Amino acid sequence: MSRLALTRADEPMTAARVGIGGPVGSGKTALVERLIPALQTRGIDIAVITNDLVTAEDAERVRRSGLIDPERVSAVEAGACPHTVIREDPTLNIEAADELERRFPGVELILLESGGDNLASTFSRDLTDFWMFVIDVAGGDDIPRKRGPGVIRADLLVINKVDLAPHVGVDLGRMQREATEVRGGRPVLLTNCRRGEGIEAIVDLLEREVLFRK
Amino acid sequence: MLRLHGIMGRADDRAYARQLHALEHRGGIELLFVPPADAGRKRFRLTTDRGTDCAVSLDRDEELVDGALLHLDADRAIIVRFGEQQVWRLKARDDASALKLGWHAGNLHWRVRFEGDHLVVLLDAPIDTYRARIRPLLDAGEVVERDHV
Numbered sequence: 001m002s003r004l005a006l007t008r009a010d011e012p013m014t015a016a017r018v019g020i021g022g023p024v025g026s027g028k029t030a031l032v033e034r035l036i037p038a039l040q041t042r043g044i045d046i047a048v049i050t051n052d053l054v055t056a057e058d059a060e061r062v063r064r065s066g067l068i069d070p071e072r073v074s075a076v077e078a079g080a081c082p083h084t085v086i087r088e089d090p091t092l093n094i095e096a097a098d099e100l101e102r103r104f105p106g107v108e109l110i111l112l113e114s115g116g117d118n119l120a121s122t123f124s125r126d127l128t129d130f131w132m133f134v135i136d137v138a139g140g141d142d143i144p145r146k147r148g149p150g151v152i153r154a155d156l157l158v159i160n161k162v163d164l165a166p167h168v169g170v171d172l173g174r175m176q177r178e179a180t181e182v183r184g185g186r187p188v189l190l191t192n193c194r195r196g197e198g199i200e201a202i203v204d205l206l207e208r209e210v211l212f213r214k
Numbered sequence: 215m216l217r218l219h220g221i222m223g224r225a226d227d228r229a230y231a232r233q234l235h236a237l238e239h240r241g242g243i244e245l246l247f248v249p250p251a252d253a254g255r256k257r258f259r260l261t262t263d264r265g266t267d268c269a270v271s272l273d274r275d276e277e278l279v280d281g282a283l284l285h286l287d288a289d290r291a292i293i294v295r296f297g298e299q300q301v302w303r304l305k306a307r308d309d310a311s312a313l314k315l316g317w318h319a320g321n322l323h324w325r326v327r328f329e330g331d332h333l334v335v336l337l338d339a340p341i342d343t344y345r346a347r348i349r350p351l352l353d354a355g356e357v358v359e360r361d362h363v
Contacts, residue, residue: 008220013271016257087323098274120323125254152339153251210257212217212269 015047015107016210017097019086019123019131021150024116026136027160029058030193031202032113036067038196038203044211045108047072047100049093051082051115058113072107074100082115083122090127097127108211119148130210132156132202141170144179151179156205157188163195218270218292222283225293230283237291245295246270246284251338253278253296262292300337302344303329303360311356318348332360 020028032048039046048068050058052075059075062068074096078085085092097110112128114121123131133154135143138161144151151157157179165172172190179188187205191198207213223230237243244262252258256272272278278294285292306312315333319326324344325336335344341362351357 008222011219013219014256014274125252129255129257147343149339209259212215212257212259212271214215 015097015101016109016130016206017112017128018109018206018210019112019114019128020134021082021086021114021117021121021123021131021154022134022158023118023136023139026116026134026139027191027193028113028116028134029061031134031158031160031191031199032062032111033065033067034191034193034196034199035111035202036062036065038199039109039206040068042203042207044207045104045106047074047104047107047110049074049076049096049100049110049112051076051078051085051093051113053078053080053082053115058115072100072104078115082117083120086112086114086127087122087124090124093127109206117150119143119146119150121150122153130155130206132158134158134160136161137165137170137172137175138168141172141175141178144175144182147182152182155186155209156202157183157186158191158198158202159188160191160193162190162198163192215267215269216285216292218268218284220272220284221276221278222286224279225281225283225291227283230286230291233286234291237289240289242290244290244292246292247295247297248278249297250300250336266290266292268292300341300363302335302337302341302362304333304335305331305358305360306333307356307358311351314351315348315357318351322347 020031022028048062050062052058054077056075059073063070063073076085076092076096093112100110101107131154133150162172176188189198189201225234244264244266246260246262246268256274259269261267270284280296282294284294304315306315319333327334337344348357
């Protein structure tokens with residue numbers, strides 16, 4: 001047998017596709033706005049797709065942020081329940097991601113932000129390689145106990161707005177423990193997107209799980 | 215970390231039979247078990263049964279299959295094995311019950327296939343979480359569980 005390995009490991013990879021879902025107002029767009037500079041600082045070439053119901057509101061917010069070339073931000077209008085275009089028929093988002101890869105050769109990671117949805121929202125594996133679900137403490141510390149598919153099945157659960165916990169009567173430690181328990185020990189990370197806290201841990205995870213840098 | 219990109223072929227391809235047979239005798243076959251719910255992924259990080267940390271990526275038009283050969287060299291082959299897909303076979307008592315069951319399955323976004331007059335649910339979570347969703351139909355005998363494998 002030849003000593004040479006039979007492998008395609010040197011072939012160029014397409015961009016990793018990372019979904020961000022969660023309820024309305026949990027901080028998905030704020031997380032995108034924090035992830036963009038954190039990823040760029042580590043030299044990761046990125047693009048963004050946002051999903052809205054019938055507007056391009058979130059895309060315009062990200063484009064105007066000055067954080068990223070506006071050309072690298074695409075908008076998908078679901079026109080229906082947001083989960084329909086990230087799970088049942090993700091064709092629009094797949095086409096948007098393919099188009100970004102064509103326009104920006106070398107892009108390594110595409111963030112796909114879902115429109116705000118409910119706890120049952122999940123991403124199709126045809127669309128994303130990794131997806132995270134964002135909840136926030138102000139939504140109630142009973143959210144993990146409700147065991148919604150978004151909370152249970154996401155590759156990463158993000159609990160945002162942790163700074164608000166004492167103001168809304170939430171026992172953050174218990175909320176995190178219960179979230180970890182219902183997820184069978186899979187990752188749960190805490191963030192305060194307004195102040196940029198907890199973002200680096202998410203980027204660490206993405207570097208390991210889908211960018212294979214670690 | 216062993217970086218692997220793309221599928222070289224299938225473990226049962228005749229072209230690889232001699233090499234794989236030889237490796238098998240030397241304990242060089244490593245199995246990478248992929249949960250059925252993750253079979254659609256194009257990138258994932260998993261550890262083989264021999265402890266090799268694998269970072270796997272596929273082209274967007276490639277589909278991971280059970281038996282996919284991801285790596286082959288003189289000392290080692292890495293082959294994908296899908297974990298057993300758990301299924302739950304259900305039969306409705308009558309037409310009215312079948313309509314109710316179909317309504318629930320669609321509304322709950324269950325992955326299903328049809329086998330004659332059975333609805334076969336492809337499970338992505340423990341079966342009790344599924345049972346809980348149609349408990350009234352089960353308790354009333356409108357839907358009967360045929361098996362769970």
